């Protein structure tokens with residue numbers, strides 16, 4: 001599959017500080033890629049370079065084969081952007097807002113306006129004033145606006161910030177449908193890891209300006225078990241002696257073990273007279289993995305943002 005967007009050794013140095021260090025990343029049609037990283041990792045800087053709000057000091061962004069370095073305007077004409085809380089005219093209807101934004105692009109027809117309204121499920125309320133819309137509806141109108149000129153690449157920065165759970169779910173469902181039906185490649189930055197886990201096909205993780213991981217969400221995760229038994233010291237000793245990787249978790253341990261190993265582990269616990277309270281499979285969440293990848297610590301700050 002040909003990528004819609006390619007970052008090629010994209011770099012940004014400010015003063016003597018390397019903020020973005022040779023990022024290479026390809027984004028594909030119909031796929032939703034999450035962009036994650038601790039505070040200060042370089043997400044905003046990367047996105048600003050991808051949408052032309054900041055100039056790179058090295059490398060390039062290629063959008064549908066067009067280099068932003070050589071052909072800035074043409075490249076950017078293929079991008080749709082949604083920021084947190086898109087600006088709309090509150091005293092005008094949703095429809096009039098779309099007509100207004102449609103004039104900024106060449107060749108957006110009335111049919112296209114109607115089509116994007118359907119794509120975000122706004123048919124019933126589109127002729128009411130934006131001031132009467134919920135945040136979720138304003139966000140969907142922002143999505144409709146970003147799609148007017150049929151971009152092949154959509155960038156969303158913290159798109160679900162402030163939405164309630166129902167609003168988040170709706171937004172996610174519409175976005176998924178749009179990615180699939182229009183073949184749009186979507187790039188989403190968010191601090192909400194549980195949200196990214198549900199919304200994205202792939203994640204790219206950045207730290208200190210470098211890409212540290214890129215993976216498919218469907219990639220099978222390793223198998224973990226939560227084991228709660230006492231005395232803890234003895235439990236740990238037995239698990240380590242089995243050659244298992246052990247992490248302290250809640251009131252017990254998390255071990256990276258295969259299912260076939262579990263009966264043997266339980267037998268050894270019983271033989272040693274340990275009290276066993278729980279042995280259960282544990283699925284690591286994206287949050288667990290993210291904290292492991294980035295060394296943890298910063299996520300609480302991210303959530304507080």
Ligand SMILES: Nc1ncnc2c1ncn2[C@@H]1O[C@H](COP(=O)(O)OP(=O)(O)OP(=O)(O)O)[C@@H](O)[C@H]1O
Nearest residue numbers: 014017019037038039040041042043044045046302
């Ligand atoms: N104009 C600037 N001058 C100097 N340093 C800057 C400038 N802009 C950003 N930085 C630094 O670049 C690094 C990356 O910042 P950036 O805002 O891209 O991170 P981020 O991943 O978006 O963080 P957050 O999650 O907090 O929004 C930070 O260390 C920041 O302090």
